[in-house]
Amino acid sequence: MSINYSERIPNNVDLSTNKTLQRALENWQPAFLNWWGEMGPEGTTHHDVYLRTAISVDPQGWAHFDHVKMPDYRWGIFLTPQEQGKKISFGDHKGEDVWQEVPGEYRSTLRRIIVTQGDTEPASVEQQRHLGMTCPSLYDLRNLFQVNVEEGRHLWAMVYLLHAHFGRDGREEGEALLERRSGDEDNPRILTAFNEKTPDWLSFFMFTFFTDRDGKYQLASLAESAFDPLSRTCKFMLTEEAHHLFVGEQGVGRAIQRTCEVMKELKTDDPVKLRAAGVIDLPTIQRYINFHHSVTSDLYGAEISSNAATYYTTGLKGRFEESKIDDDHKLDNNEYEVMDVAGDKILTRQVSALTALNERLRDDWVTDVQAGVDRWNRIPKKLGIDWVFTLPHKGFNRRIGMFAEVHVAPDGRLISEAEWTHQHKHWLPTEEDRLFVHSLMGRCIEPGKFAGWIAPPSRGINNQPVNFDYVRFN
Numbered sequence: 001m002s003i004n005y006s007e008r009i010p011n012n013v014d015l016s017t018n019k020t021l022q023r024a025l026e027n028w029q030p031a032f033l034n035w036w037g038e039m040g041p042e043g044t045t046h047h048d049v050y051l052r053t054a055i056s057v058d059p060q061g062w063a064h065f066d067h068v069k070m071p072d073y074r075w076g077i078f079l080t081p082q083e084q085g086k087k088i089s090f091g092d093h094k095g096e097d098v099w100q101e102v103p104g105e106y107r108s109t110l111r112r113i114i115v116t117q118g119d120t121e122p123a124s125v126e127q128q129r130h131l132g133m134t135c136p137s138l139y140d141l142r143n144l145f146q147v148n149v150e151e152g153r154h155l156w157a158m159v160y161l162l163h164a165h166f167g168r169d170g171r172e173e174g175e176a177l178l179e180r181r182s183g184d185e186d187n188p189r190i191l192t193a194f195n196e197k198t199p200d201w202l203s204f205f206m207f208t209f210f211t212d213r214d215g216k217y218q219l220a221s222l223a224e225s226a227f228d229p230l231s232r233t234c235k236f237m238l239t240e241e242a243h244h245l246f247v248g249e250q251g252v253g254r255a256i257q258r259t260c261e262v263m264k265e266l267k268t269d270d271p272v273k274l275r276a277a278g279v280i281d282l283p284t285i286q287r288y289i290n291f292h293h294s295v296t297s298d299l300y301g302a303e304i305s306s307n308a309a310t311y312y313t314t315g316l317k318g319r320f321e322e323s324k325i326d327d328d329h330k331l332d333n334n335e336y337e338v339m340d341v342a343g344d345k346i347l348t349r350q351v352s353a354l355t356a357l358n359e360r361l362r363d364d365w366v367t368d369v370q371a372g373v374d375r376w377n378r379i380p381k382k383l384g385i386d387w388v389f390t391l392p393h394k395g396f397n398r399r400i401g402m403f404a405e406v407h408v409a410p411d412g413r414l415i416s417e418a419e420w421t422h423q424h425k426h427w428l429p430t431e432e433d434r435l436f437v438h439s440l441m442g443r444c445i446e447p448g449k450f451a452g453w454i455a456p457p458s459r460g461i462n463n464q465p466v467n468f469d470y471v472r473f474n
Helices: 019-039 104-127 138-165 167-177 201-222 228-266 271-276 282-300 306-313 357-382 417-426 431-439
Strands: 048-054 063-069 335-342 345-352
Touching: 019 104, 019 138, 019 167, 048 138, 048 228, 104 138, 104 167, 104 201, 104 306, 138 167, 138 201, 138 228, 201 228, 201 282, 201 357, 228 271, 228 282, 228 357, 282 357, 282 431, 306 357, 335 357
Parallel strands: none
Antiparallel strands: 048 063, 335 345
16 A cells, blocks of 8 residues: 655545545644654754655555655654454454444543553653764664654554544544653653653663563554554554664664673673773663663553453453464453562462453563563673673562562562662662763764764664765754
């Protein structure tokens, strides 16, 4: 399905045939561009950036690469092709035709789901607004900007659904998405993780590895939705999300690579000496892993959730890769294992699979995250360095769910308030850690050059050389 670029708003949903909707979105567009100018990447209006733009939703060739100014980027509305005769695959409506319009009884719940997803997209752009001023290379700067413009397009995707299917309420929600601000005391973003600062590039790479991976799993579960326009929207968003995960995994991996190279050169694992040499010591990287893993884990919500059960039974939100799971897809009598705290012990118990859907999705995410960490661990091993990165226990540093009121060490021990106060600085980034990482963030914008704390990539974007002029400053 090709995308109509002759339209003011590029789309493959025949927007021109619905003049009321077209006018509403054209009225929203200037507000979006004002938001981008105010909260998008700082000082970049005139840069020519080597960006990927969707030109079709065909999986064989949906992207086109060229230099473009970000304010001129062709944001638009793209859904995967409609599948004729498609049936609902789970929940109480299993076997019925998928919905092209929102059922009245699910209207408010579905709107809340779409708004919450939509709110994460501009939030991450706001969190990353200043990173371009401290980029470690033109290659990395280009990748940051690609993530930013695609988060902007994902906002467009959710706003289209709100405008097209929720009337005045949807238009008001679309306006509110541009009014909230990440970290604002009076009008913050909806989810806590999207109000955290992203002050440095190590944090950015961790965010795209951990938190954008949460986005992958949330989008994949919404791609199962009985509401077909939401399903088709999320399926296309997932094709773009893959690059964000690549940026995160490769970015952290290149930081690890550079540190390990310097460890070999200096024949030391002393963090003080490594910091003096201008690289990020491995224990600090581990503390960043612990922090971002725990903060992102909270995005899945409580382990036991009646809301999650409702979303599933009503067909609004499925499981990750629902069609590949071998069960009845109704879960009336199924059970799932969750952790629980009983006195001074962490136990496991079986609960209704319907109420444990948040935990199942979190477990799917953890499995995927662990695979990425395993790939990071190949780097020190290959260089003969005795170091293994680990994920902290699921209960570590949690603010939501079973573990919100207790303290858990990374190795899974329940510990006292006093021990947590004494030890947590060994497990989470300290102010000193963050100041040190920040001190490394000098801007490096000569083609082919990289900051001293990060290794070059093995290859460039779209088969371009690593020293390609990914960003042209005008």
